[in-house]
Amino acid sequence: MELIFSKSKQGKRGIKFPRVDVPVEVKIEPKYKREKLAELPSVSEPEVVRHFTNLSKKNFDVDSHFYPLGSCTMKYNPKITEKLASLEGFASLHPLDPQLIMGGMLTQGALEVISNLEALLCEITGMDAFTTQPMAGAHGELTGIMLIAAYHRNKGNKKKYVLIPDSGHGTNPATAAIAGYEVKTVPSDENGVMDLNEFKEALTSEVAAVMLTCPNTLGIFNPHIKKITDAAHKVGALMYYDGANLNAIMGKVRPGDLGFDVIHLNLHKTFGTPHGGGGPGSGPVGVREELEEFLPVSRVVKRKDGTFALDYEKPLSIGYISQFYGNFGVMLKAYVYILLLGKEGLIKASEIAVLNANYLKVKLKKYLDVPFDKNCLHEFVASVSHQAERGVRAIDVAKALIDKGIHPPTVYFPLIVKEAMMIEPTETESKETLDEFIEVMKELALLAEREPDVFRDFPKTTCVSRLDEVKAAKDMDLACLS
Amino acid sequence: MSYIPISDDDRAEMLKAIGIRDVDELFKGIPESLRTSSFDLAEGRSEIEVERHIKDLADKNSTDLVTFVGGGFYDHHIPAAVDAIVSRSEFYTAYTPYQPEASQGTLQAIYEYQSCIARLTGMEVSNASLYDGGTALYEAAMMAIRITGRNKIIMDGGVSPIYRKMMYCYTSNLSIEFVETPVVHGQSDRSEIEKFLDDKTAAVILQNPNFFGAIDDHSDIAERCHAKGALLIESVYPLSLGVLKTPSEMGADIVTGEGQSLGIPLSFGGPYLGFMATTKKLVRKMPGRVVGKTQDAEGRDGFVLTLQTREQHIRREKATSNICSNEALCALRALVYMCLIGKDGLKEIAELCMAKAEYAKQRLEAIKGVEVKRTSPTFNEFAIRLSKDPNEIIGKLISKGIAAGFPLGRYYEDLDDYMLIAVTEKRTKREISMLAESLEDALWS
Incomplete structure (x- = not known):
């Protein structure tokens, strides 16, 4: 999407201030003054709101997506708060x-x-x-x-x-x-x-x-x-x-x-x-x-x-x-x-968070390697090492998940597990959501067996496909200055 | 209240799949002897009950005062569109954008934020945000120490006393030498700075406008810093840059500041926004997240977190900072605010604040028992000296519905007969008159 600066035209305004109501004229000595005005965009409120509303649609978020990002506890955020x-x-x-x-x-x-x-x-x-x-x-x-x-x-x-x-x-x-x-x-x-x-x-x-x-x-x-x-x-x-x-x-x-x-x-x-x-x-x-x-x-x-x-x-x-x-x-x-949650609510939150993680672990073991396979609590670490032998790495599975509308788990962490996927479902996800996730992982595991090469092109449904991170670090284009 | 979408039947099926009968079996890895000895909390409550309790608490705060309190944190207007945008759950319920294809909204917004901060300060690059103005200044000092390999820091007495206290707190376990130089006639004391500036100095830290609201041009100090191989760090009040000389024009190497004035509510001290900008040359030593523009395989523009080899999740104990979560949503507030206010609006609001503050000065200095120092120009905040104890006067005015200002004796022992008065675009001529009249009353009746 174009940057907000591309909509800027002299004279457009997004705010109106009250008229100056004091009988004072502002005078600043030249040595204290900036030479040219700061080039903030000149845009109207409707353009600002449309720009950022459209930008927001390019995000995955907890309200609209399953977000099992390990160690990040991406649970639902109650609206009343x-x-x-x-x-x-x-x-x-x-x-x-x-x-x-x-x-x-x-x-x-x-x-x-x-x-x-x-x-x-x-x-x-x-x-x-x-x-x-x-x-x-x-x-x-x-x-x-x-x-x-x-x-x-x-x-x-x-x-x-x-x-x-x-x-x-x-x-x-x-x-x-x-x-x-x-x-x-x-x-x-x-x-x-x-x-x-x-x-x-x-x-x-x-x-x-x-x-x-x-x-x-x-x-x-x-x-x-x-x-x-x-x-x-x-x-x-x-x-x-x-x-x-x-x-x-x-x-x-x-x-x-x-x-x-x-x-x-x-x-x-x-x-x-x-x-x-x-x-x-x-x-x-x-x-x-x-x-x-x-x-x-x-x-x-x-x-x-x-x-x-x-x-x-x-x-x-x-x-x-x-x-x-x-x-x-x-x-x-x-x-x-x-x-809101109180004593029972907090205990139940932990219990269901642990139940959800264990349920996922048991079901996903068929498709993913789980190196430390016991007594997991609210999260567990799976490994894509088996799929990696066929050239499908944790990052590839993560990108395939994005195409399925699921935010990927934390990948490549902790460092002690190869091709790690750290999965934390939290307590605010339904069994139906967990079952869908399991189905998707099953499908991807099969796909990794049959057509490992297709993973390289995921994600395909997003506004951009995989981005060139080396170019980003080399170009260092960190700001649009004019 | 509970936010759990698992039914009893679901639970039974899931336990069966796991091969256990009770959820508590999942906790068997925790030895019995270590189990919770107490968990004495109240029962969960309904939304109705909690809302009533919180509204009762809110009503115990006095937020209906006409305020002239600043001290680096200001009662500016926040356009409704700012709140509308940050209330979109696509923004506020997302995590740090680790998966760029699923986070282009947040990433592009951060890139635009970095661009606006760079344009505002005149610098080349900005990071994605730090916690607040004080921690940003501490991070800048550590950055200067890393860049120069030196460990002496000179801090001007006009730098916010809160920031200076934070600086000492964070470095108390490190061997860093600090020198504080005084403020003369409201501005930085050149001769004192020069006296201490040497080839062991990593940085000189200045603030513009300073804590007393005074404006300065630090170009000469920048030159002296660079001659000695030291860096100049400037802490700035972003809205003042609508009119004031930029830190870049003065020759600053690292710029930081508190971004609260850019569309962020006062909210009893936070969440706020620390910003940091610098030059491309120094960017690899900069702390915090930074977003860069790149392309996908089809040549489409996109944004990613970049230069991550500076950061804790890659470099661990060799990272430039330990920061992870920052203040992304506050940075989004600042961005939307800067877009709405725009190039001309920024100048207008800066001039509006200055004009109203100047009017307040004129009204107050006409009162017997009030002295306004005019040794240096000020932006929207200024110190006045009273013939009576400012604490007493402030107390009297509060009973009239006015928060008249902040007593400087709180932070400066030798200034206990001074108070600091801030005026924003929200204050009207009538309110300023009310301040002047009430102050005169409080002094003389």
């Missing part, structure tokens, strides 16, 4: 308002939302305190690792390393490195979980933290988890829980009970807030009691009279990790989601 997050009483609230008069009296409702959400997240995860400030999962990880660093610094511990299993999300090692630690990667064992012996070998007194996803990216719950957390604590290391996969275990097991010290959650995964095509997300961080004093400021506190206030006087706090209180609009949606 959108409606309530846009209420004027929240949407037009200025973040500096609580600081205008003593005690945040202008923003009691918003502070109560934060306080209530923190309490709910504590109970769901078994942690003692939460901050809602981190704005995405990776941001939560960075906050968590900085908390761990502050804890060690305060204790006078000299720590250097962060241990991460080879099945971990890429954000884990990136986070540890950015926070100033060296990363040591621990291999997985034949069951797909972190190798206990290799772990013990790597676990020295210089280890600051161990970052784990549990269940891991293979959907497997590590049966040695308590041994791992105990061993880590023995050498003075803290346990970090990557909460990307919490949708598997709500009401079944809590990271706090397992011995984790710091965790982040992805509200845009487990708690039903939309992903927005790449954010905004929200990545609250929970800690055990002994780390609470390091949490970022401000902290929402409840006064004896039942009102809420912001506390900035935390001498050991790591400081400001976000401008204010985090992605409030996203937090509000997650709060609504938790209230």
